[in-house]
Amino acid sequence: MITVENLTKRYGQFTAVDDISFEVQPGSVVGFLGPNGAGKSTAMRMMTGLTPPTSGRSTILGRDYHALPNPARHVGVMLDAAAQHPGRTGKEVLHLVGMTIGVPKTRVDQALDVVGLTPAEAKRRVRNYSLGMRQRLGLAGALMGDPQVLILDEPANGLDPQGIHWMRQLLRAYADQGGTVLLSSHLLHEVQIIADELVMIGRGRIVAQGSKAELLGAGGTRVHSLDNDALANALQAKGFEVSGDRSGILVKASPEEVGRAALDAQIVLTELHTAGSEGLEQLFLSLTAADSREPQAA
Ligand SMILES: Nc1ncnc2c1ncn2[C@@H]1O[C@H](COP(=O)(O)OP(=O)(O)O)[C@@H](O)[C@H]1O
Ligand SMILES: [Mg+2]
Missing domain, CATH: 3.40.50.300 (P-loop containing nucleotide triphosphate hydrolases)
Incomplete structure (x- = not known):
């Protein structure tokens, strides 16, 4: 300890x-x-x-x-x-x-x-x-x-x-x-x-x-389903921030929250995972860019 x-x-x-x-x-x-x-x-x-x-x-x-x-x-x-x-x-x-x-x-x-x-x-x-x-x-x-x-x-x-x-x-x-x-x-x-x-x-x-899980979760969840439009609506209805592109939906929520929302709306998920290193990377860069005392290597 x-x-x-x-x-x-x-x-x-x-x-x-x-x-x-x-x-x-x-x-x-x-x-x-x-x-x-x-x-x-x-x-x-x-x-x-x-x-x-x-x-x-x-x-x-x-x-x-x-x-x-x-x-x-x-x-x-x-x-x-x-x-x-x-x-x-x-x-x-x-x-x-x-x-x-x-x-x-x-x-x-x-x-x-x-x-x-x-x-x-x-x-x-x-x-x-x-x-x-x-x-x-x-x-x-x-x-x-x-x-x-x-x-x-x-x-x-x-x-x-x-x-x-x-x-x-x-x-x-x-x-x-x-x-x-x-x-x-x-x-x-x-x-x-x-x-x-x-x-x-x-x-x-x-x-x-x-925890790494919490900090990774801060980057949100990436999800794909058989009906992304309906899923996006269901998530927004629950108050989650949603952004999307062709490759799926990025949600400011945990995978469990997204999974539950999909279950409630009876939408079949085909992919569900934390936004992962993209999320943590963004967090690290945004948190430290302003704080870095040395020029970052190109
Ligand atoms: N003995 C010291 N006297 C003056 N400044 C120091 C001394 N040791 C470290 N620093 C300064 O403190 C800051 C933190 O250094 P350091 O702990 O080595 O950072 P890191 O290990 O995260 O790269 C740096 O700006 C460094 O120049
Ligand atoms: Mg050091």
């Missing part, structure tokens, strides 16, 4: 993190989403005791990070995968982690296995690793202490689609066993695949938060 309460960080006049509050429950993966410069890393540094907050607080398993005895046994942290020592081999990096936090040497091979780094890769120096391999190594380091909580800053950076798929499986399994996961990303698609819940941040402030 992670709790963040009114967490704020100011650098002089500049507010990097502005009064954010959220929780991450055991058994869930929360995606911390926002454009570059939004304040994700700063927030995560405060949560893991690397930067003191200006005000507010965060706790892990009910305690301040610094109050945890041997924190790495409780919370696995990966903040900057690119920062690992380039001259050491992957295996050496993990040995050092193991020694620092006091876990047996056998954990190293287990952790390497979990993140899919082969023995040959583990013997290579980190300077020769791809970014994706560094991410795997960073994750292995975070897992060394067998923690109940993971805090991962942009862990999918540099992973190819297969790597992202792999990470999703890994984090899903970890959460299903009761683990608590907070991960950040500046890419909606990545978090959307991996997370159960989203906390969207722009310019240091939370601009939206909720």
Whole structure:
């Protein structure tokens, strides 16, 4: 369990993190989403005791990070995968982690296995690793202490689609066993695949938060039926906002509400689903476009 309460960080006049509050429950993966410069890393540094907050607080398993005895046994942290020592081999990096936090040497091979780094890769120096391999190594380091909580800053950076798929499986399994996961990303698609819940941040402030289903639902429902005109009328009669084109109807309502309206009007549906990523994408863009501090790449 992670709790963040009114967490704020100011650098002089500049507010990097502005009064954010959220929780991450055991058994869930929360995606911390926002454009570059939004304040994700700063927030995560405060949560893991690397930067003191200006005000507010965060706790892990009910305690301040610094109050945890041997924190790495409780919370696995990966903040900057690119920062690992380039001259050491992957295996050496993990040995050092193991020694620092006091876990047996056998954990190293287990952790390497979990993140899919082969023995040959583990013997290579980190300077020769791809970014994706560094991410795997960073994750292995975070897992060394067998923690109940993971805090991962942009862990999918540099992973190819297969790597992202792999990470999703890994984090899903970890959460299903009761683990608590907070991960950040500046890419909606990545978090959307991996997370159960989203906390969207722009310019240091939370601009939206909720379950992925709720936020996806905010984009509405796409529906197709044997009589779209009649369905549109039935939906409007119930007060739902409707827009339509040849490919169907887009409704500001949940799939269940649309399904019930169709049932009441005795109209056969041929397609019914949340507007899905189009909806969340629009939300993300509209919520963060104005809040982005850096020019968006073309
Ligand atoms: N030590 C610092 N001093 C001054 N400004 C900082 C410092 N660290 C971060 N910032 C600023 O805070 C903002 C948020 O940065 P960051 O947390 O790294 O965002 P994100 O991880 O979402 O990309 C940025 O504008 C960044 O320049
Ligand atoms: Mg960052």
